Amino acid sequence: MVATLAKRFGSLDIAEEAAAESFVTAAERWPVDGIPPNPGAWLTTTATRKAIDRIRRESTRDARHREAQLVYDTDTEPLGAIDDDRLRLVFICCHPALAMEARVALTLRMVGGLSVQEIAHAFFVQDTTMGARITRAKSKITAARIPYRLPTADDLPRRVSGVLAVLFLIFNEGYLASGEETAPIRPELTAEAIRLARLLHELLPDDGEVTGILALMLLIDARRSARVSSGGELVPLGEQDRGLWDAELIAQGHALVRERLASGVAPGRYQVLAAINAVHTDGDAPDWSQVVALYDQLVRLDNSPIVRLNRAVAVGERDGPLAGLVLIEALGSELSDYHPYHAARADVLRRLGRASASRDAYTAAISLTANTAEIAFLARRRDQVSEE
Numbered sequence: 296m297v298a299t300l301a302k303r304f305g306s307l308d309i310a311e312e313a314a315a316e317s318f319v320t321a322a323e324r325w326p327v328d329g330i331p332p333n334p335g336a337w338l339t340t341t342a343t344r345k346a347i348d349r350i351r352r353e354s355t356r357d358a359r360h361r362e363a364q365l366v367y368d369t370d371t372e373p374l375g376a377i378d379d380d381r382l383r384l385v386f387i388c389c390h391p392a393l394a395m396e397a398r399v400a401l402t403l404r405m406v407g408g409l410s411v412q413e414i415a416h417a418f419f420v421q422d423t424t425m426g427a428r429i430t431r432a433k434s435k436i437t438a439a440r441i442p443y444r445l446p447t448a449d450d451l452p453r454r455v456s457g458v459l460a461v462l463f464l465i466f467n468e469g470y471l472a473s474g475e476e477t478a479p480i481r482p483e484l485t486a487e488a489i490r491l492a493r494l495l496h497e498l499l500p501d502d503g504e505v506t507g508i509l510a511l512m513l514l515i516d517a518r519r520s521a522r523v524s525s526g527g528e529l530v531p532l533g534e535q536d537r538g539l540w541d542a543e544l545i546a547q548g549h550a551l552v553r554e555r556l557a558s559g560v561a562p563g564r565y566q567v568l569a570a571i572n573a574v575h576t577d578g579d580a581p582d583w584s585q586v587v588a589l590y591d592q593l594v595r596l597d598n599s600p601i602v603r604l605n606r607a608v609a610v611g612e613r614d615g616p617l618a619g620l621v622l623i624e625a626l627g628s629e630l631s632d633y634h635p636y637h638a639a640r641a642d643v644l645r646r647l648g649r650a651s652a653s654r655d656a657y658t659a660a661i662s663l664t665a666n667t668a669e670i671a672f673l674a675r676r677r678d679q680v681s682e683e
Contacts, residue, residue, distance in 0.1 A: 317342035318387075318436055330408070334380045382458075382491050386450065389457035390436075397432040402461045404429055409468055416473040417464045451499060458495065459508050459565065462488045466512050470519075472666060479523055479668035485516050503555055507566030510551035514572035517544035528671040532575060545576050567593045583613035600629040608639050616646040634663035638673060645680050653680045 317338045331337040388402035403409045415425035469484025492509040499505045521535035552573045555566050571589045575581045590606035604626055611619015620643045630636035641656035657677035661670055
Protein backbone atom coordinates (compact mmCIF):
# COMPACT_ATOMS: atom_id res chain seq x y z
CA MET A 296 0.00 0.00 0.00
CA VAL A 297 2.80 2.45 0.86
CA ALA A 298 4.41 1.99 -2.54
CA THR A 299 1.07 2.59 -4.26
CA LEU A 300 0.39 5.74 -2.23
CA ALA A 301 3.92 7.04 -2.80
CA LYS A 302 3.49 6.56 -6.53
CA ARG A 303 0.15 8.35 -6.51
CA PHE A 304 1.22 11.29 -4.36
CA GLY A 305 4.88 11.52 -5.31
CA SER A 306 6.01 11.48 -1.67
CA LEU A 307 7.18 8.55 0.44
CA ASP A 308 6.82 10.61 3.63
CA ILE A 309 3.18 11.38 2.94
CA ALA A 310 2.51 7.75 2.02
CA GLU A 311 4.10 6.34 5.18
CA GLU A 312 2.43 8.85 7.48
CA ALA A 313 -0.97 8.24 5.92
CA ALA A 314 -0.53 4.49 6.17
CA ALA A 315 0.48 4.70 9.83
CA GLU A 316 -2.50 6.94 10.62
CA SER A 317 -4.88 4.51 8.92
CA PHE A 318 -3.41 1.68 11.00
CA VAL A 319 -4.03 3.63 14.23
CA THR A 320 -7.55 4.53 13.11
CA ALA A 321 -8.25 0.85 12.53
CA ALA A 322 -6.94 0.04 16.01
CA GLU A 323 -9.40 2.53 17.48
CA ARG A 324 -12.47 1.81 15.35
CA TRP A 325 -12.46 -1.89 14.52
CA PRO A 326 -12.86 -3.12 18.10
CA VAL A 327 -15.99 -0.92 18.32
CA ASP A 328 -17.41 -1.11 14.78
CA GLY A 329 -16.15 -4.58 13.87
CA ILE A 330 -13.71 -5.62 11.15
CA PRO A 331 -14.94 -4.44 7.72
CA PRO A 332 -15.70 -7.01 5.00
CA ASN A 333 -12.53 -6.04 3.10
CA PRO A 334 -9.99 -4.82 5.68
CA GLY A 335 -7.23 -4.25 3.14
CA ALA A 336 -9.39 -2.01 0.96
CA TRP A 337 -10.63 -0.16 4.07
CA LEU A 338 -7.07 0.60 5.17
CA THR A 339 -6.02 1.65 1.65
CA THR A 340 -9.03 3.95 1.29
CA THR A 341 -8.51 5.46 4.75
CA ALA A 342 -4.81 6.04 4.08
CA THR A 343 -5.61 7.65 0.73
CA ARG A 344 -8.06 10.04 2.36
CA LYS A 345 -5.59 10.97 5.08
CA ALA A 346 -2.93 11.64 2.47
CA ILE A 347 -5.36 13.84 0.57
CA ASP A 348 -6.21 15.75 3.77
CA ARG A 349 -2.54 16.51 4.31
CA ILE A 350 -2.04 17.60 0.70
CA ARG A 351 -5.09 19.81 0.95
CA ARG A 352 -3.54 21.58 3.89
CA GLU A 353 -0.18 22.03 2.20
CA SER A 354 -0.92 22.55 -1.47
CA THR A 355 -2.48 25.24 -3.64
CA ARG A 356 -6.13 25.08 -4.61
CA ASP A 357 -5.40 23.56 -8.03
CA ALA A 358 -3.14 20.91 -6.51
CA ARG A 359 -5.68 20.11 -3.81
CA HIS A 360 -8.38 19.65 -6.40
CA ARG A 361 -6.16 17.37 -8.49
CA GLU A 362 -5.20 15.18 -5.53
CA ALA A 363 -8.74 15.01 -4.22
CA GLN A 364 -9.77 13.12 -7.34
CA LEU A 365 -7.48 10.29 -6.28
CA VAL A 366 -9.94 9.18 -3.63
CA TYR A 367 -12.16 7.93 -6.43
CA ASP A 368 -9.37 5.94 -8.03
CA THR A 369 -10.54 2.34 -8.11
CA ASP A 370 -7.12 0.74 -8.64
CA THR A 371 -6.30 -1.71 -5.89
CA GLU A 372 -2.97 -2.81 -4.54
CA PRO A 373 -1.87 -6.40 -5.15
CA LEU A 374 -2.62 -8.65 -2.20
CA GLY A 375 0.98 -9.73 -1.72
CA ALA A 376 1.91 -13.15 -0.37
CA ILE A 377 -1.36 -13.79 1.50
CA ASP A 378 -4.80 -13.86 -0.09
CA ASP A 379 -6.87 -14.14 3.11
CA ASP A 380 -7.77 -10.74 4.57
CA ARG A 381 -7.68 -11.73 8.23
CA LEU A 382 -4.46 -13.75 8.06
CA ARG A 383 -2.84 -10.90 6.13
CA LEU A 384 -3.89 -8.46 8.86
CA VAL A 385 -2.44 -10.74 11.54
CA PHE A 386 0.91 -10.67 9.75
CA ILE A 387 0.69 -6.90 9.30
CA CYS A 388 -0.05 -6.32 12.98
CA CYS A 389 2.79 -8.63 14.06
CA HIS A 390 5.31 -6.00 13.00
CA PRO A 391 8.85 -6.78 14.25
CA ALA A 392 9.32 -3.15 15.34
CA LEU A 393 6.97 -3.87 18.26
CA ALA A 394 7.97 -6.05 21.20
CA MET A 395 6.56 -9.57 20.91
CA GLU A 396 4.02 -9.19 23.73
CA ALA A 397 2.88 -5.82 22.36
CA ARG A 398 2.41 -7.06 18.81
CA VAL A 399 0.52 -10.16 19.99
CA ALA A 400 -1.73 -8.16 22.33
CA LEU A 401 -2.48 -5.52 19.70
CA THR A 402 -3.29 -8.17 17.10
CA LEU A 403 -5.58 -10.03 19.48
CA ARG A 404 -7.46 -6.79 20.10
CA MET A 405 -7.62 -5.54 16.51
CA VAL A 406 -7.98 -8.70 14.50
CA GLY A 407 -8.83 -11.46 16.96
CA GLY A 408 -11.73 -9.53 18.45
CA LEU A 409 -10.79 -10.39 22.04
CA SER A 410 -11.60 -7.96 24.83
CA VAL A 411 -8.89 -6.33 26.93
CA GLN A 412 -10.01 -8.53 29.84
CA GLU A 413 -9.63 -11.71 27.78
CA ILE A 414 -6.20 -10.66 26.52
CA ALA A 415 -5.09 -9.78 30.04
CA HIS A 416 -6.20 -13.23 31.19
CA ALA A 417 -4.12 -14.84 28.44
CA PHE A 418 -1.01 -12.95 29.58
CA PHE A 419 -1.75 -13.31 33.33
CA VAL A 420 -1.73 -9.55 33.96
CA GLN A 421 -4.27 -7.02 35.25
CA ASP A 422 -6.79 -5.52 32.83
CA THR A 423 -5.37 -2.02 33.38
CA THR A 424 -1.85 -3.26 32.64
CA MET A 425 -2.92 -4.81 29.38
CA GLY A 426 -4.98 -1.77 28.39
CA ALA A 427 -1.93 0.43 28.91
CA ARG A 428 0.25 -1.99 26.93
CA ILE A 429 -2.09 -1.88 23.94
CA THR A 430 -2.30 1.92 24.11
CA ARG A 431 1.49 2.17 24.15
CA ALA A 432 1.69 -0.12 21.13
CA LYS A 433 -0.70 2.14 19.21
CA SER A 434 1.30 5.20 20.23
CA LYS A 435 4.54 3.63 19.07
CA ILE A 436 3.02 2.93 15.68
CA THR A 437 2.31 6.65 15.33
CA ALA A 438 5.50 7.97 16.92
CA ALA A 439 7.82 5.61 15.04
CA ARG A 440 5.79 6.08 11.85
CA ILE A 441 5.57 2.33 11.41
CA PRO A 442 4.05 1.93 7.95
CA TYR A 443 1.21 -0.33 6.96
CA ARG A 444 2.78 -2.69 4.45
CA LEU A 445 1.41 -5.83 2.91
CA PRO A 446 3.67 -8.74 3.91
CA THR A 447 5.85 -10.19 1.17
CA ALA A 448 6.95 -13.80 1.06
CA ASP A 449 10.25 -12.71 2.66
CA ASP A 450 8.36 -11.12 5.59
CA LEU A 451 6.55 -14.29 6.61
CA PRO A 452 9.35 -16.25 8.36
CA ARG A 453 10.37 -13.18 10.41
CA ARG A 454 6.83 -12.62 11.66
CA VAL A 455 5.56 -16.16 11.98
CA SER A 456 6.40 -16.64 15.68
CA GLY A 457 4.14 -13.74 16.62
CA VAL A 458 1.42 -14.99 14.30
CA LEU A 459 1.55 -18.46 15.89
CA ALA A 460 1.26 -16.92 19.36
CA VAL A 461 -1.81 -14.95 18.24
CA LEU A 462 -3.52 -17.98 16.71
CA PHE A 463 -2.80 -20.13 19.76
CA LEU A 464 -4.22 -17.55 22.18
CA ILE A 465 -7.34 -17.08 20.05
CA PHE A 466 -7.76 -20.86 20.02
CA ASN A 467 -7.26 -21.09 23.79
CA GLU A 468 -9.92 -18.46 24.44
CA GLY A 469 -12.33 -20.50 22.34
CA TYR A 470 -11.27 -23.79 23.93
CA LEU A 471 -11.94 -22.53 27.46
CA ALA A 472 -13.42 -19.03 27.57
CA SER A 473 -12.32 -16.68 30.33
CA GLY A 474 -15.05 -14.05 30.10
CA GLU A 475 -17.82 -13.87 32.69
CA GLU A 476 -20.58 -13.32 30.14
CA THR A 477 -19.53 -15.77 27.44
CA ALA A 478 -20.29 -19.43 26.80
CA PRO A 479 -17.83 -21.88 28.41
CA ILE A 480 -16.59 -22.91 24.97
CA ARG A 481 -16.53 -20.57 21.97
CA PRO A 482 -16.36 -22.76 18.84
CA GLU A 483 -16.36 -19.72 16.53
CA LEU A 484 -12.93 -18.78 17.90
CA THR A 485 -11.46 -22.28 17.71
CA ALA A 486 -12.84 -22.71 14.18
CA GLU A 487 -11.32 -19.43 13.00
CA ALA A 488 -7.96 -20.23 14.59
CA ILE A 489 -7.93 -23.62 12.85
CA ARG A 490 -8.94 -22.06 9.54
CA LEU A 491 -6.09 -19.57 9.72
CA ALA A 492 -3.65 -22.29 10.84
CA ARG A 493 -4.59 -24.38 7.81
CA LEU A 494 -3.95 -21.39 5.52
CA LEU A 495 -0.65 -20.75 7.25
CA HIS A 496 0.34 -24.39 6.77
CA GLU A 497 -0.38 -24.05 3.06
CA LEU A 498 1.87 -20.97 2.92
CA LEU A 499 4.69 -22.47 4.99
CA PRO A 500 4.40 -26.26 4.64
CA ASP A 501 8.01 -26.85 5.70
CA ASP A 502 7.79 -24.85 8.92
CA GLY A 503 7.70 -27.40 11.72
CA GLU A 504 6.05 -25.12 14.26
CA VAL A 505 3.29 -24.19 11.81
CA THR A 506 2.61 -27.89 11.26
CA GLY A 507 2.81 -28.46 15.01
CA ILE A 508 0.28 -25.81 15.95
CA LEU A 509 -2.20 -27.05 13.34
CA ALA A 510 -1.86 -30.62 14.65
CA LEU A 511 -2.24 -29.38 18.23
CA MET A 512 -5.43 -27.46 17.46
CA LEU A 513 -6.97 -30.36 15.55
CA LEU A 514 -6.26 -32.87 18.32
CA ILE A 515 -7.67 -30.61 21.01
CA ASP A 516 -10.72 -29.51 19.03
CA ALA A 517 -11.50 -33.14 18.21
CA ARG A 518 -12.55 -33.58 21.84
CA ARG A 519 -14.87 -30.57 21.94
CA SER A 520 -18.17 -32.48 21.85
CA ALA A 521 -17.18 -34.44 24.95
CA ARG A 522 -15.80 -31.58 27.03
CA VAL A 523 -19.02 -30.18 28.51
CA SER A 524 -21.84 -32.36 29.84
CA SER A 525 -25.51 -31.87 29.02
CA GLY A 526 -25.79 -30.23 32.43
CA GLY A 527 -23.20 -27.61 31.53
CA GLU A 528 -20.32 -29.06 33.54
CA LEU A 529 -16.74 -29.41 32.32
CA VAL A 530 -15.74 -33.05 31.79
CA PRO A 531 -12.04 -33.79 32.46
CA LEU A 532 -10.07 -35.67 29.81
CA GLY A 533 -9.99 -38.95 31.71
CA GLU A 534 -13.79 -39.01 32.09
CA GLN A 535 -14.74 -38.02 28.55
CA ASP A 536 -16.75 -40.30 26.28
CA ARG A 537 -14.21 -41.06 23.56
CA GLY A 538 -17.02 -42.12 21.27
CA LEU A 539 -17.93 -38.43 20.98
CA TRP A 540 -14.48 -37.45 19.74
CA ASP A 541 -14.07 -36.47 16.09
CA ALA A 542 -12.11 -39.37 14.57
CA GLU A 543 -11.36 -37.47 11.35
CA LEU A 544 -9.73 -34.56 13.16
CA ILE A 545 -7.72 -36.96 15.30
CA ALA A 546 -6.51 -38.79 12.19
CA GLN A 547 -5.47 -35.49 10.60
CA GLY A 548 -3.65 -34.42 13.76
CA HIS A 549 -1.82 -37.74 14.11
CA ALA A 550 -0.76 -37.61 10.45
CA LEU A 551 0.77 -34.16 10.95
CA VAL A 552 2.61 -35.31 14.08
CA ARG A 553 4.02 -38.31 12.19
CA GLU A 554 5.03 -36.00 9.35
CA ARG A 555 7.15 -33.93 11.72
CA LEU A 556 8.66 -37.00 13.41
CA ALA A 557 9.66 -38.34 9.99
CA SER A 558 11.43 -35.07 9.14
CA GLY A 559 14.18 -35.83 11.65
CA VAL A 560 14.34 -32.16 12.66
CA ALA A 561 14.39 -31.35 16.38
CA PRO A 562 10.84 -30.31 17.34
CA GLY A 563 9.81 -26.94 18.71
CA ARG A 564 7.30 -26.10 21.43
CA TYR A 565 4.10 -26.51 19.41
CA GLN A 566 5.31 -29.79 17.92
CA VAL A 567 5.98 -31.27 21.37
CA LEU A 568 2.57 -30.09 22.60
CA ALA A 569 1.00 -31.74 19.56
CA ALA A 570 2.86 -34.96 20.33
CA ILE A 571 1.56 -34.90 23.92
CA ASN A 572 -2.00 -34.55 22.65
CA ALA A 573 -1.39 -37.33 20.15
CA VAL A 574 -0.56 -39.63 23.07
CA HIS A 575 -3.74 -38.52 24.87
CA THR A 576 -5.84 -39.44 21.82
CA ASP A 577 -4.14 -42.76 21.05
CA GLY A 578 -5.90 -45.83 22.44
CA ASP A 579 -8.19 -46.10 25.43
CA ALA A 580 -5.85 -44.42 27.95
CA PRO A 581 -2.67 -42.36 27.68
CA ASP A 582 0.79 -43.80 28.29
CA TRP A 583 1.78 -41.52 31.19
CA SER A 584 5.46 -42.48 30.98
CA GLN A 585 5.49 -41.24 27.40
CA VAL A 586 3.60 -38.07 28.39
CA VAL A 587 6.15 -37.31 31.15
CA ALA A 588 9.03 -37.91 28.73
CA LEU A 589 7.52 -35.44 26.29
CA TYR A 590 7.03 -32.88 29.06
CA ASP A 591 10.69 -33.35 30.00
CA GLN A 592 11.50 -32.39 26.43
CA LEU A 593 9.09 -29.45 26.52
CA VAL A 594 10.57 -28.08 29.75
CA ARG A 595 13.90 -27.74 27.96
CA LEU A 596 12.19 -25.57 25.35
CA ASP A 597 9.80 -23.70 27.64
CA ASN A 598 10.60 -23.72 31.35
CA SER A 599 7.54 -21.70 32.31
CA PRO A 600 5.74 -22.58 35.56
CA ILE A 601 2.64 -23.59 33.59
CA VAL A 602 4.58 -26.19 31.62
CA ARG A 603 6.13 -27.45 34.86
CA LEU A 604 2.65 -27.66 36.41
CA ASN A 605 1.40 -29.79 33.54
CA ARG A 606 4.45 -32.01 33.89
CA ALA A 607 3.77 -32.34 37.63
CA VAL A 608 0.21 -33.50 36.92
CA ALA A 609 1.55 -36.10 34.50
CA VAL A 610 4.09 -37.29 37.08
CA GLY A 611 1.23 -37.62 39.57
CA GLU A 612 -0.58 -39.88 37.12
CA ARG A 613 2.53 -41.97 36.48
CA ASP A 614 4.04 -42.19 39.96
CA GLY A 615 1.06 -41.51 42.22
CA PRO A 616 -0.57 -38.42 43.80
CA LEU A 617 2.10 -37.84 46.44
CA ALA A 618 4.84 -37.51 43.82
CA GLY A 619 2.61 -35.09 41.92
CA LEU A 620 1.78 -33.06 45.03
CA VAL A 621 5.44 -32.45 45.85
CA LEU A 622 6.06 -30.99 42.39
CA ILE A 623 2.80 -29.04 42.30
CA GLU A 624 3.29 -27.38 45.67
CA ALA A 625 6.80 -26.30 44.67
CA LEU A 626 5.11 -23.98 42.14
CA GLY A 627 2.81 -22.27 44.64
CA SER A 628 4.71 -18.98 44.81
CA GLU A 629 4.70 -18.63 41.00
CA LEU A 630 1.15 -19.74 40.31
CA SER A 631 -0.84 -18.52 43.30
CA ASP A 632 -3.25 -16.59 41.02
CA TYR A 633 -3.55 -19.35 38.42
CA HIS A 634 -6.71 -21.38 38.97
CA PRO A 635 -5.47 -24.61 37.28
CA TYR A 636 -2.70 -24.74 39.91
CA HIS A 637 -5.27 -24.83 42.73
CA ALA A 638 -7.47 -27.28 40.79
CA ALA A 639 -4.54 -29.66 40.22
CA ARG A 640 -3.50 -29.41 43.87
CA ALA A 641 -7.10 -30.03 45.00
CA ASP A 642 -7.30 -33.18 42.89
CA VAL A 643 -4.13 -34.81 44.26
CA LEU A 644 -5.09 -33.84 47.81
CA ARG A 645 -8.48 -35.48 47.24
CA ARG A 646 -6.79 -38.64 46.00
CA LEU A 647 -4.55 -38.62 49.09
CA GLY A 648 -7.59 -38.35 51.41
CA ARG A 649 -6.71 -34.88 52.70
CA ALA A 650 -10.30 -33.64 52.60
CA SER A 651 -10.03 -30.28 54.34
CA ALA A 652 -7.01 -29.11 52.32
CA SER A 653 -8.62 -30.38 49.14
CA ARG A 654 -11.83 -28.44 49.76
CA ASP A 655 -9.84 -25.26 50.42
CA ALA A 656 -7.92 -25.73 47.18
CA TYR A 657 -11.12 -26.28 45.21
CA THR A 658 -12.56 -23.09 46.73
CA ALA A 659 -9.43 -21.16 45.72
CA ALA A 660 -9.70 -22.48 42.15
CA ILE A 661 -13.38 -21.52 41.92
CA SER A 662 -12.62 -17.98 43.08
CA LEU A 663 -10.12 -17.49 40.27
CA THR A 664 -12.19 -18.59 37.26
CA ALA A 665 -15.28 -17.15 35.61
CA ASN A 666 -15.94 -20.09 33.28
CA THR A 667 -19.32 -21.51 34.28
CA ALA A 668 -18.54 -25.07 33.18
CA GLU A 669 -15.32 -25.08 35.19
CA ILE A 670 -17.06 -23.66 38.24
CA ALA A 671 -19.77 -26.35 38.04
CA PHE A 672 -17.17 -29.13 37.83
CA LEU A 673 -14.98 -27.76 40.63
CA ALA A 674 -17.95 -27.14 42.92
CA ARG A 675 -19.22 -30.70 42.43
CA ARG A 676 -15.80 -32.14 43.19
CA ARG A 677 -15.55 -29.99 46.32
CA ASP A 678 -18.98 -31.12 47.46
CA GLN A 679 -18.04 -34.75 46.88
CA VAL A 680 -14.98 -34.31 49.09
CA SER A 681 -17.23 -32.84 51.81
CA GLU A 682 -19.52 -35.87 51.66
CA GLU A 683 -16.73 -38.45 51.87
